[in-house]
Amino acid sequence: MPKLAETLLVEATDAVAGGKTTSLALLQACWANLDALNPLVNAVIWEERAQAEAAARAADEKVAKGERLGLLHGVPMAHKDMYYQAGRLSTCGSALRKDYRPTVTATVIKRMEQAGAYVFAGLNMAEFAQNPTGHNKTYGDCHNPWNLPYITGGSSSGSGASVAARFNFMALGSDTGGSIRLPASACGVTGIKPTQTRVSRYGVMPLSFSHDNVGPLARTARDCARVLTVIAGHDPLDPTSSHELVPDYEQFLDGDLRDTRIGVPTNFFLDGADDPVVSGMEAALKVLEARGASIMRLELPLMDAVAAYGGIISRAEAAPIHAEWMRQDPQAYGAHISGRMYPGYALPASYYIEALSRRGPILRGFAKDVFSQVDVLVTPTIKTCLPTLEETNIDHGPPGTETRFMAVSANTRPFNYLGLPAVSVPCGFDPNGCPIGLQIAGRPFGEGRVLKVADAYQRDTRYHWQRPPILEKMGAEA
Amino acid sequence: MAAFETQVESTISRWHGIKPPNDPAKRLAAELADTIAAFEALRGTLAFEEEPAGFELALQATKEKAPYTKASM
Numbered sequence: 001m002p003k004l005a006e007t008l009l010v011e012a013t014d015a016v017a018g019g020k021t022t023s024l025a026l027l028q029a030c031w032a033n034l035d036a037l038n039p040l041v042n043a044v045i046w047e048e049r050a051q052a053e054a055a056a057r058a059a060d061e062k063v064a065k066g067e068r069l070g071l072l073h074g075v076p077m078a079h080k081d082m083y084y085q086a087g088r089l090s091t092c093g094s095a096l097r098k099d100y101r102p103t104v105t106a107t108v109i110k111r112m113e114q115a116g117a118y119v120f121a122g123l124n125m126a127e128f129a130q131n132p133t134g135h136n137k138t139y140g141d142c143h144n145p146w147n148l149p150y151i152t153g154g155s156s157s158g159s160g161a162s163v164a165a166r167f168n169f170m171a172l173g174s175d176t177g178g179s180i181r182l183p184a185s186a187c188g189v190t191g192i193k194p195t196q197t198r199v200s201r202y203g204v205m206p207l208s209f210s211h212d213n214v215g216p217l218a219r220t221a222r223d224c225a226r227v228l229t230v231i232a233g234h235d236p237l238d239p240t241s242s243h244e245l246v247p248d249y250e251q252f253l254d255g256d257l258r259d260t261r262i263g264v265p266t267n268f269f270l271d272g273a274d275d276p277v278v279s280g281m282e283a284a285l286k287v288l289e290a291r292g293a294s295i296m297r298l299e300l301p302l303m304d305a306v307a308a309y310g311g312i313i314s315r316a317e318a319a320p321i322h323a324e325w326m327r328q329d330p331q332a333y334g335a336h337i338s339g340r341m342y343p344g345y346a347l348p349a350s351y352y353i354e355a356l357s358r359r360g361p362i363l364r365g366f367a368k369d370v371f372s373q374v375d376v377l378v379t380p381t382i383k384t385c386l387p388t389l390e391e392t393n394i395d396h397g398p399p400g401t402e403t404r405f406m407a408v409s410a411n412t413r414p415f416n417y418l419g420l421p422a423v424s425v426p427c428g429f430d431p432n433g434c435p436i437g438l439q440i441a442g443r444p445f446g447e448g449r450v451l452k453v454a455d456a457y458q459r460d461t462r463y464h465w466q467r468p469p470i471l472e473k474m475g476a477e478a
Numbered sequence: 479m480a481a482f483e484t485q486v487e488s489t490i491s492r493w494h495g496i497k498p499p500n501d502p503a504k505r506l507a508a509e510l511a512d513t514i515a516a517f518e519a520l521r522g523t524l525a526f527e528e529e530p531a532g533f534e535l536a537l538q539a540t541k542e543k544a545p546y547t548k549a550s551m
Contacts, residue, residue, distance in 0.1 A: 195537065335500045339503040346489050357526050358527060360529065360535060364540060367536075368540075399501075443542040444541040444542065
């Protein structure tokens with residue numbers, strides 16, 4: 001294995017367990033690419049190399065002793081910098097938390113450590129996870145490895161960029177309105193937002209209690225399935241997490257779509273979509289059809305209600321979390337966050353309660369009409385070609401920049417309100433060489449189904465293997 | 479400044495002690511008029527959910543049930 005950082009997560013952990021490589025070699029491969037590329041993409045904002053090296057050596061000793069190994073044994077990882085680890089830095093992407101060291105450790109971090117993984121760095125992100133682009137006033141904007149002036153997607157910007165640039169096998173992101181799927185789409189990697197309540201949020205910086213989700217970004221659907229199997233499931237420390245049993249998600253990845261009915265919305269998701277994006281989706285549908293899936297075009301019900309109600313919950317829930325800082329030090333925030341958060345303080349509680357109370361009936365109505373006809377929905381993850389960082393810079397952009405900015409997450413937000421699982425897989429490139437993503441959404445707790453469709457697609461395509469040209473230019477290891 | 483924007487800024491200042499931090503904040507606050515219009519359009523179309531855990535129940539009621547691979551059948 002001469003190019004270790006090119007290796008998929010599942011291959012890497014299997015190789016360590018099988019004695020074909022070492023955890024230390026994986027870590028050094030990540031470091032080599034990080035040193036070459038991070039000055040350009042700005043995905044990593046802190047590192048602890050000595051601690052990571054000690055963890056790698058400990059992992060290798062376990063292999064040498066023949067000890068029982070976990071599903072992620074020996075894999076170095078870096079996550080969005082909002083997953084608390086007791087005593088370690090957790091900036092949440094903000095100047096307001098530049099020295100913040102929490103006293104608790106997130107359940108998902110503990111579960112991955114118990115499975116044998118370890119953390120080697122903290123990743124750039126939108127301030128307090130509140131923008132869909134990758135801008136960051138304090139730690140610097142994150143740049144797309146495929147084309148540096150373009151957005152990475154956000155808010156898990158460093159998560160998408162680090163996996164695409166091959167210095168991270170997998171990264172946790174968080175998704176409140178698309179923050180896993182958007183960077184997955186923009187950076188040409190795979191990311192899944194699980195069903196609401198599927199994964200514990202204990203020890204994770206909150207943005208919107210009703211819409212926040214934890215999930216992985218990695219190169220493939222299989223890699224995501226491996227991680228989800230480890231992190232999903234009820235957590236007594238997060239009473240809102242579901243008791244639904246967790247399967248081994250990899251068992252569903254059999255490539256057989258003969259019994260799968262795919263729905264393609266004729267409303268909302270393609271409104272204003274750019275041609276290259278629609279072409280990418282249509283080509284992907286042909287691949288899925290060739291695998292045995294049936295395709296049905298259908299109009300989705302209740303989308304006006306989903307958009308209206310879904311649009312206020314995050315703003316209403318984020319506002320009180322930040323109220324004290326917004327009073328005392330509003331200029332510590334970038335306009336990307338303070339500008340968007342400000343209207344949340346004017347939302348009447350009755351609107352918020354109305355939006356919450358209709359979530360159940362709307363999900364029931366949506367599921368009754370849609371999932372009686374199809375098993376999954378397929379849409380573009382981002383409906384336009386990627387904009388540049390400059391085109392979406394609210395801090396000094398002209399009036400109207402906000403509209404361009406908000407359009408990035410138009411196709412992902414509905415599935416947060418509905419609470420449905422959705423995965424994004426790379427399905428092509430736009431004329432600027434930036435990746436295009438395909439979003440696959442399913443029923444509640446249907447993560448296995450959407451990952452199965454995503455994996456089947458990746459069996460017949462090579463987009464997830466393609467590498468940003470910058471890797472060759474900068475002489476990266478992989 | 480339009481009356482609506484003035485009213486929104488005044489409400490936020492009175493209830494929260496927060497001033498608009500920048501121009502985008504003012505522009506986005508003005509867009510609350512669109513939010514009101516969207517809610518107005520939905521009036522009378524849906525009933526209030528009386529069940530306190532309605533969304534969680536809906537997740538269970540609509541969840542993926544059938545096996546979706548031959549291996550799991």
